[in-house]
Amino acid sequence: MKREDWRGPLIAAVAPYSYRYDQPLARYTSFRIGGPADLLVEVNTREALDRLISYCERETIPWLLLGRGTNVLIKDAGIRGVVVQLGPDFNRITVEGVNLRAGAGAPLALVAETAARYGLSGLEFASGIPGSLGGGVYMNAGAYGREMKDVVAGAEVYHLDAGFTNLNREGLALGYRTSSLQQSRGILIEAHLQLTNGDEAAIRAEMKALNGQRREKQPLELPSAGSVFKRPAGAFAGRLIEEAGLKGKTVGRAQVSPKHAGFIVNLGGATAGDVLALIEEVQTEVERCTGYRLEPELRILGGE
Ligand SMILES: Cc1cc2nc3c(=O)[nH]c(=O)nc-3n(C[C@H](O)[C@H](O)[C@H](O)COP(=O)(O)OP(=O)(O)OC[C@H]3O[C@@H](n4cnc5c(N)ncnc54)[C@H](O)[C@@H]3O)c2cc1C
Structure with missing residues (x-):
């Protein structure tokens, strides 16, 4: 289908969510490189996401999810179809005991900072990784001998066929820079991290030391x-x-x-x-x- 034919009906179907036509993606990536997306849509609710992805699949419009754009190279011709971003409603972080739940759109650095504020250890390694929690789980991001796999206990994931479901650690199959989401085209909605009690000052000191090493190297x-x-x-x-x-x-x-x-x-x-x-x-x-x-x-x- 030509994009002139699908963009209007798609916007009508997913309205009133925020969207942009022919948006250069360079400004959405840490590389500052990337041609335009036919349509860039920010969704803010699970329902909107489901409607948007279902519509794209039904009409065979290609789609892909972009996190904070820190691990991508987007080609100069840009992206045909729909680029989906998760809006602020997918950024919430809550803490209960040693359990931290955060939306996939939350910056990893903010998740690590929140953990530190609650005196929770385990995410020190991630405080200098510039992506989102969703991208971090999808890629099983890691640094300094630690990786997301060490702290992820489970996640809420959206799959076109199954809707919103919960996956445990095994279901996420986290390995070196890989997860089951890369094969299944699952979208990470929220992750449940299991941390350990620690001392806030020591956690912050470690974060500071690791980020110093980053800046140096x-x-x-x-x-x-x-x-x-x-x-x-x-x-x-x-x-x-x-x-x-x-x-x-x-x-x-x-x-x-x-x-x-x-x-x-x-x-x-x-x-x-x-x-x-x-x-x-x-x-x-x-x-x-x-x-x-x-x-x-x-x-x-x-x-x-
Ligand atoms: C200066 C710098 C330092 C870095 N240091 C590290 C490091 O130490 N360790 C490390 O592992 N990485 C590092 N990275 C790479 C990057 O930050 C991580 O891979 C990060 O986890 C990517 O997250 P993102 O939100 O930017 O994902 P994006 O780059 O937007 O996307 C990457 C992939 O994840 C998918 N994705 C994103 N969000 C979701 C979601 N919610 N559900 C399903 N799929 C999703 C996208 O479709 C895409 O295929 C670094 C990058 C930079 C620029």
Whole structure:
């Protein structure tokens, strides 16, 4: 169906939720890269989300969910179909004893900060990860030897066929930068985290130390999507890239960060094409020099 034919009826069907036509997605990603979405819709209730996704499926309109856009590379041609964002009603955080429940749209840093305020330990590692809780569970985000898997006890998930259901830890199948949601196209609505009692000052001191390490080692002053490649078994992507002599390598306005070779940074005005060409060059050169084939960790979204 041509977009002229579906956008009006879709808006009528999901109104009055907030939407934008042909919205450049660069401003919704930490890379500051990405062409336009045919339609960007922010939903604020479970019912609206169900209506929107059901409509898209019925009319075969492609859709995808965007969190805080910190682990994606959106292609220059943008995204055909509907890009869905979860609105503020999916940001709520509640704490009961050692149990913290938070909406998928809540920034991970805010979830970690809330845990610290209640003297709950377990999320110190996540306080410097810039994504949402939903993206964090979907990717099983991790740092400094810890990962979401260590604290996630269960989650409420939306699937087109099953509606809103609860999954336990096993059902989420969290593994290295993976979860069952990546196969099932499930949308994480809320996560239930099980933390442990700790001392607020000690928790904050650890968060401060880890974030200091980040600032020292990572190029946080430039737009990026974090580590571009997954860690291959028995090696570190950044080290392999350095070994291949690619630190500082530039294609267009995209550069392998001279500060941390695992990051590609946008020097200002980089296109997705620049980043993709650089990724390919890194893969080829690293494989030639070290024998390791690096696989992207970031999600590459959109058409040609
Ligand atoms: C400077 C910097 C540092 C970083 N450091 C780390 C780090 O230390 N460790 C780490 O693991 N990552 C790191 N990242 C990457 C990123 O922050 C994480 O992967 C984060 O969890 C992604 O969340 P997001 O909301 O931005 O997801 P997005 O980038 O918006 O989306 C990523 C994927 O998750 C899906 N998704 C998002 N929300 C949902 C949802 N509610 N339900 C279903 N699917 C969803 C999207 O469809 C997409 O496929 C870093 C990134 C940057 C820019």
